[in-house]
Amino acid sequence: MGQTVTEKILSRVVGRRVMAGEIIHPVPELVTCHDWYVVNFDKALEEFGVTKLFDPSRVLISTDHEPVAVTPQSSERQKKVREIVAKYGITQFYDVGRGGLGHMFPIEMGLIRPGMFVEAYDTHVTNYGAVGALAIAFVVEVSEILALGSVWMRVPETVRVNLDGKLQRGTSTRDVAQKLIADLGDELIDYSVVEFGGPGLAGIDISGRHTLCNIPLEIGAKSALVEPDEVTLAYLASRTKEPITPVKSDSDANFREVVEYDLSAIGPQVAMPPTPDNVHPIDRVLGTPIQHAFIGSCASGNLRDLADAAGILKNRRVHPGVRLYVTPATQEVAREAARTGLLEIFLAAGATMTQAGCGPCAGGRIGGMAEGETSINTGTRNDVRRLGASGDIYLASPLTVAASAVTGQITDPRSMLQEAVS
């Protein structure tokens, strides 16, 4: 029997042929952690009496959850993070202004390649699957990985999703990914890797692939990845000089399920409170008043997402009763947004730009909500208090969020695109 991408990657890492279900201790090629857990892992390591990391050169730390310290406490925490990074000799440290969101800039920098195996603290590291890498989060057990180089894991099964067709005007991969998790359901997805392939992929850029690999986490996927193709190779060509060996699943690999998914059948989707998989066609919530809007996060903070939103906001103004925050996920996205004129569109529309990173999605410390307000945004989750105070949170595509920010109520972006055409 053949192997899935996941089985192949893990077989290479452990040095023997492994199949789904086996318990292994693979040593990752990279371990990532963000600014909000560095002090915690340091404390855990001290409790264990650990003074040296297994391999500090494999560790990457990013300041993205609270890049701009706005309280004395966060300034102190940032200082501690810098001291801890120096103490352990961690060389891949991307402080504020250097990288941005840690699930994304390493892809831009060519640090993540097809077939690579990564472990992390934070669950959304699965974005690395956008270029065909396998990345898995272990939360607090990252301390064990840092100290000993590995932690146990079960080789996961794979749910293969074959994409076909083309995205409709006024929709994006965000709509696809949201609809997909609602359709597949947590029973099918739990503990699996969601692997994307099929002819529809050719029309989805790396930006859109970040989104596809980010959203399945919310219903219990262990990871997600996109089968590397011409789009992947073209993207990486200018970003890395390392040799690239695309890893693909064998035709006779054993999948938990194979799902065919037609991109052209999907319209705008909105995840209603209180869970990301409570997804419905936009018609159900049209006209819901909003006061808070946000475009960004590891799910939808790439250049394509910002360009989609700018396409709606050009020559329009954000509604007087709405504040719209736009957070480019990385320094590179911010720079490109400036270079290509997107920044000018956002600022002219009355949006507020924030520093590259997670933006409001990291607990609402930056640009959060007040009690009783309603938000529509492109963050990862819509649990109560995700953006600080309690209030309804709707999740949607950058197009839908931008259209809603203009009208002050949840709005189908296709209505505005048609206006632009006529």
Next chain:
Amino acid sequence: MNWIYRGRCWKFGDNLGIDGAIMPLRFALSRETDPIVLRDFLMSEVDPEFPKKVNPGDIIVAGRRFGQGNPHIQGFLGIRGHRLGLVAESIPRGSFRNVINAGVPFLAPCLGVTSTCETGDDLEVDFSTGLMRNITRAQEHQFTPVEPELRDIIAVGGWKEHVKQRLAQSTG
């Protein structure tokens, strides 16, 4: 470690949330990890008397997706605090790791287990072999036990103790 638990069955349904139903969320937010503190609040949002009614060796029999939600460990540390065993139809990934990390003997997935017993039944479960005996109903059910290497983590008392053991082995 004694892998055989004998005690009363406490049966619960599907989709019990780790934050709330199994353990009040405030303990996850305050990062409380003492099993002795946490045991007094186990299942208290479902049945406030539960922590007073259970005895060591009793067995929680749960439905599908036991411990769903944001994978916090506090609920499983509460189970550990009472020295209870756990048999569940299924446990989502994040919580599956936390049951092991809390050092709780368990069996999962055990499809159909909730249809074999009721609260109050006298159960005996061997967590090393997967054999569950319902003494009240004179029935036996065989499930797949947790892999030996994962049982090793439970046997030493959970994640922290296991990491200490690995560190001792790597330096010794």
